[in-house]
Amino acid sequence: MTAWVKISDVGAHVGETVTVKGWLYARTDKGKLKFLQLRDGSGVIQAVVFKKGVPESAWEAAEQLTQESSVEVTGEIRADDRALGGYELSVTDLTVVALADDGYPIQLKEHGTGFLMAQRHLWIRTPRQTAILRIRATIIKAIRDWLDDHGFTLVDTPILTPAAVEGTSTLFEVDYFGEPGYLTQSGQLYNEANIMALGPVYCFGPTFRAEKSKTRRHLTEFWMVEPEIPFADLEDLMEVEEQFVSYIVQSVLAKHRRELEELLERDLTALEKVEAPFPRLSYDEAATKLRELYDAEEDPEKKALLYLEEDDDFGAPHETALSALYDKPIFVYHYPAAVKAFYMESVEGEPRLSRSVDLLAPEGYGEVIGGGQRTTRVELLEQRIEAHGLPREAYEWYLDLRRYGAVPHSGFGLGVERTVAWICGLPHVRETGAFPRMLEKMYP
Ligand code: 4AD
Numbered sequence: 013m014t015a016w017v018k019i020s021d022v023g024a025h026v027g028e029t030v031t032v033k034g035w036l037y038a039r040t041d042k043g044k045l046k047f048l049q050l051r052d053g054s055g056v057i058q059a060v061v062f063k064k065g066v067p068e069s070a071w072e073a074a075e076q077l078t079q080e081s082s083v084e085v086t087g088e089i090r091a092d093d094r095a096l097g098g099y100e101l102s103v104t105d106l107t108v109v110a111l112a113d114d115g116y117p118i119q120l121k122e123h124g125t126g127f128l129m130a131q132r133h134l135w136i137r138t139p140r141q142t143a144i145l146r147i148r149a150t151i152i153k154a155i156r157d158w159l160d161d162h163g164f165t166l167v168d169t170p171i172l173t174p175a176a177v178e179g180t181s182t183l184f185e186v187d188y189f190g191e192p193g194y195l196t197q198s199g200q201l202y203n204e205a206n207i208m209a210l211g212p213v214y215c216f217g218p219t220f221r222a223e224k225s226k227t228r229r230h231l232t233e234f235w236m237v238e239p240e241i242p243f244a245d246l247e248d249l250m251e252v253e254e255q256f257v258s259y260i261v262q263s264v265l266a267k268h269r270r271e272l273e274e275l276l277e278r279d280l281t282a283l284e285k286v287e288a289p290f291p292r293l294s295y296d297e298a299a300t301k302l303r304e305l306y307d308a309e310e311d312p313e314k315k316a317l318l319y320l321e322e323d324d325d326f327g328a329p330h331e332t333a334l335s336a337l338y339d340k341p342i343f344v345y346h347y348p349a350a351v352k353a354f355y356m357e358s359v360e361g362e363p364r365l366s367r368s369v370d371l372l373a374p375e376g377y378g379e380v381i382g383g384g385q386r387t388t389r390v391e392l393l394e395q396r397i398e399a400h401g402l403p404r405e406a407y408e409w410y411l412d413l414r415r416y417g418a419v420p421h422s423g424f425g426l427g428v429e430r431t432v433a434w435i436c437g438l439p440h441v442r443e444t445g446a447f448p449r450m451l452e453k454m455y456p
């Protein structure tokens with residue numbers, strides 16, 4: 013038995029005879045030679061089959077090979093500068109594990125996105141998609157590593173919940189033994205309880221929003237990491253966020269330069285600039301800049317998108333225009349309380365404004381983090397719960413957190429898919445996970 017090696021590791025086996033197990037990505041025949049592009053998830057290698065170099069049965073098997081057939085190939089690893097990845101495998105034996113049916117749906121040509129999304133279970137086998145999924149895994153590891161190394165304890169928050177966190181219009185309702193329950197929109201409220209038991213905590217898991225609009229940034233199921241910190245105000249929070257996000261971006265750059273450049277054609281200089289500190293603008297300053305952009309815009313369609321009423325929330329076009337002015341992520345803080353969630357602390361002496369902060373990614377990507385300082389005042393919460401039309405009974409436990417040892421505290425939520433889209437330079441969040449969930453799209 014020869015050693016089974018991953019394609020990514022063949023460089024350590026030059027001159028040795030090894031076995032590679034994988035799938036046939038492409039095949040070219042030239043008389044007595046066959047060139048097989050094999051992939052195994054870790055990489056792609058060219059395996060060269062010479063008729064006289066293999067048993068007859070292996071040659072016949074190679075002749076039958078259809079695209080995406082699974083195979084075990086044994087042979088000598090040779091270094092070759094001209095070869096993809098720098099190595100080639102001279103085949104001495106080949107076994108078919110399973111011959112794929114003819115007519116593999118994804119051909120090595122351009123397909124429309126609608127078609128590819130319906131073939132997502134197969135589309136994920138292509139190199140660009142595997143690169144994205146690997147980078148996503150690195151981003152998730154960087155998130156966990158940074159938080160674990162900075163004194164945060166991971167606490168899992170429930171998926172089935174009795175109440176809304178981020179407004180009632182995007183709740184997914186489930187029948188919980190005859191009572192309405194909801195898929196979680198955010199673990200934040202539970203995090204606020206957990207910090208009083210454990211100090212800084214984070215939750216990390218899938219969250220759900222019944223988003224009714226089709227945009228390039230909205231999924232109905234997405235992963236969010238939510239750190240929460242006791243005895244921290246908004247300024248403390250921004251410092252944590254900029255260290256955290258810089259670490260994530262630099263970790264990806266350290267590990268995936270080649271994939272980013274070659275497979276995703278990402279401009280790396282833009283990512284290299286992502287180092288703390290990040291510029292900070294108040295909502296009012298940002299709104300002023302947006303009104304200047306509005307005044308200067310000559311194209312009537314673009315101008316209409318930039319229109320902003322007094323104290324309006326920023327939409328995607330506003331965030332895109334604003335973040336395009338900077339080459340680092342930017343903080344926008346102190347949004348009007350009216351456009352933010354019920355739990356926000358208000359700015360002292362300026363009840364119009366909330367102690368909220370969003371982090372907007374550069375190059376037009378827009379919001380990747382939402383967060384803020386939570387109010388500690390029971391009366392303000394009671395008023396807001398009523399004003400937002402939320403059922404008071406469902407929040408009694410949350411009000412308790414203000415009754416028993418309230419402290420200033422702050423936290424944020426970073427959306428994994430938007431972060432992947434930004435770092436990989438993708439135009440749409442639908443390619444950021446293996447099986448994305450979007451408006452009216454749940455297959456496969
Ligand atoms: O700004 P959001 O709604 O904030 C919260 O949920 C807070 N409770 C978080 C906290 O303070 N603990 O969402 C946070 C982030 C957004 O910035 C975005 O990255 C992502 O979650 N996000 C979505 N990503 C994809 N599809 C959607 N529909 C998203 N909604 C929010």
Ligand code: MG
Nearest residue numbers: 370379381382
């Ligand atoms: Mg938000």
